[in-house]
Amino acid sequence: MLTVPLTTLVPEYIKKFETYIPSRPDPELMKLYQVDHLWRLNNNENPLGPPEGSARIIEQFPPKRSSIYPSGDSYYLRVKLAERFDLDPDQIIFGNGANEAIAFVIKAFCQEGDNIITADKTFAVYEWVAEFSGFEARLVPLKDFGFDDEQMLARIDERTKILFVCNPNNPTGTYWDEPKLRRFLDTVAGRQIVVVDEAYCEFVEAPDYPDGMKLFKEYPNLVTFRTFSKMYALAGLRIGYLAGSRDVVDVIRRTCIVYSVNGLAQEAALAAIGDDEHVARTRRHVNVEKSYLLRELAALGLETHAGEGCYVMVKLPMSDTLVYRRLMAKGVMIRTMTGFRFPNWIRVSIGVHEAMEAFITSLGEILAEGNNG
């Protein structure tokens, strides 16, 4: 039998990497945990589904169309978004989910010896992409559950290329208001790229929340990330984008992968843009269910933290990863927070009311049974 000489073919640095194994598909998890249903409260997905226009596109997508290549750079989407945000279409780059956009930016600006700065307890992908690419990720501890602007600025040196701010932060839901973001950008003074990840911006109703898309003229070093996965419920189609000043985006475009966004995703996203009624309906749902959740969790005697966004953090008196397994055995899937460096916390996404009730009932039973530790 032919054998592949992996000892010589594989570079030494790749030998040191562990394979990332994503969660198994729901039917497999249900089989393993021996449950006949699974409430998904782990990925901050929109329980109401996509906007009506997008749903119609997906339902009616002609199978024959799948044989045709999509627009390689999501042309019509960029044109429509540019109109909406008063930008040039070339200020926007689409990716196969916002994760791909993170990789584009890091690849565009970092080289050996450079570093990026972000928070220690935030969305992990900024840190992961930097570290896997061989760049230092400088992690600044959160202050009162929020990004610490002063400490982030203090960690900048001559090799710092990018500062990542998650606004509102996943998982804490805290946000920088417009004056704070402006002060930060003023201090950076264009010397580094500032990425503001606005994946959950459509859930924020606070009037002082800044709209990064309006700041590019004043701050050409600002790049924003947005996604169709959360509010617009197109997570399964993988589509997100970044925007910034023309010069900066031109540089990022040199590293980006064309044709990575499929045709169905592009058409569904196109139909979602401007559906303000969908946004309003989702916000109402999140507000109602978040209030219910916080009330019930307080009744269970649990500490919670909830800011903006479609999720709530809960502190448990036992291991979050143990509670994950016990909830899975009852058909409820949540996100453990150890990986966010919040050991013994979980993050619960806002789902349909029945799912919220199932979560509260199941968690109540687990707490009553106690910890085995």
Next chain:
Amino acid sequence: MQSGVKMQDRKTDIRLSVETDIKFLPLVLSFSESSSRIFGLQDADALRLTLASEEVFAYLCRMTKDPKQVTLTMVNGFYYALLTFAFEGIDFDPRAFNLTANVSPDEEGLEEMGLLIAARSVDRMSIFHNAMEGTGFALIKEKTYPAADPWRSEEVPRADGVTFGSPDAEEIKVFVRSIAGGYSSFVYPQDFRYPGKVVDMVQSGEYGVLTAREPKGGIAGGMVWRSSGTSMIECYGPYIFVEEGRAGLAERLVAELISAVARSEAVCLMNRYATDDLPPGYFETLGTIDFALAGEKRPWKFLFRQLREDPGCRVYSHAGMEDFLKSQYKKHFLARQIVPVAYEGERQNPHSVFGAAFQQNQDLVVLLPLWDGADARENLARHIEALRAEGIANILLRIDLGHGWQARLYPVIEAGGFTPSIVIPYRGKADCVLFTLKG
């Protein structure tokens, strides 16, 4: 968290490729001695590793009619030198790797005497065989370090205003001396008797140390962790030196430690040496084994937590231990697909190998099946006999349910007098089962 001692670059590995022709022996000896000295082994240690390399190379030459290529790599492990012999297409009998191996007077036995001498000359010798590294032998010789006296600060530190971080080399030494001065040897690893070794282990990336430092610099407490394979991290502590505010400091240390390793490649964390200050709620108890130590029975709690959400996994099991596994998986809410395995008359290698990991401060040996073979039953019995003759009070055996051949060994293990006691999730390729020896 600020980093004190940095992990060093290991680009300095040194390599030599030669053919298995005895005329190259002087070159091999020169390589082994010179490179081990470069990496810090002193005279006696360097000579022992050189002697081992001579025996291994001579053995490989005897095993090959036509010369084959063998690559020697000397790796700087900071507290040890690791010498590997990687080769392809050389048949060898692994039985000399057994703790109980002895040489029979027949010709075949004499051929393996060299490997036996090599194994006895170094601290650890093992076989590797996998797609990435290929096949070969690995020999480890540790540096010799002076043992330090335990130490206790005259001034009791305070928990107020502490900051958490990685200590520098001198702080590490103070920290481990303080542990030895304040705690029973049952709750810290043997390495802590040698502060210089701990510094080198931190530098090599094998150990991590986290301390809580007072504003004026004193160490109020800390924890230590060590990678144990790719999927598991072991931690020790929390070690607390303050009198007031112990519980709060212990909880902050545990949370900081978990956060420090949360985004590592490991999927699980075990607390191998827990102290009485360990806060509730952070670890699950997988089970307890009664330990005999200095004539007394002491319970050893197996404390575990996952660092990631459990995706479930597939494990191999012999029918004889399936009920035990099912009950454990139910008790700990672990989703597992059990795949039955059994020996069905297929061809086996003649000789098996069992590894033995010693923990002297706990009077403990953990046996590990390393190589499948038809003589496994007799070989295991010989190991037990030898360990009992040595007076080892606690003999355990661990198998990895990710390897079908290890699960298939269950009847051999049972016949050896072992009973399954604890399942450790993801301890190996999949879950591991720890067996205790009856009587």
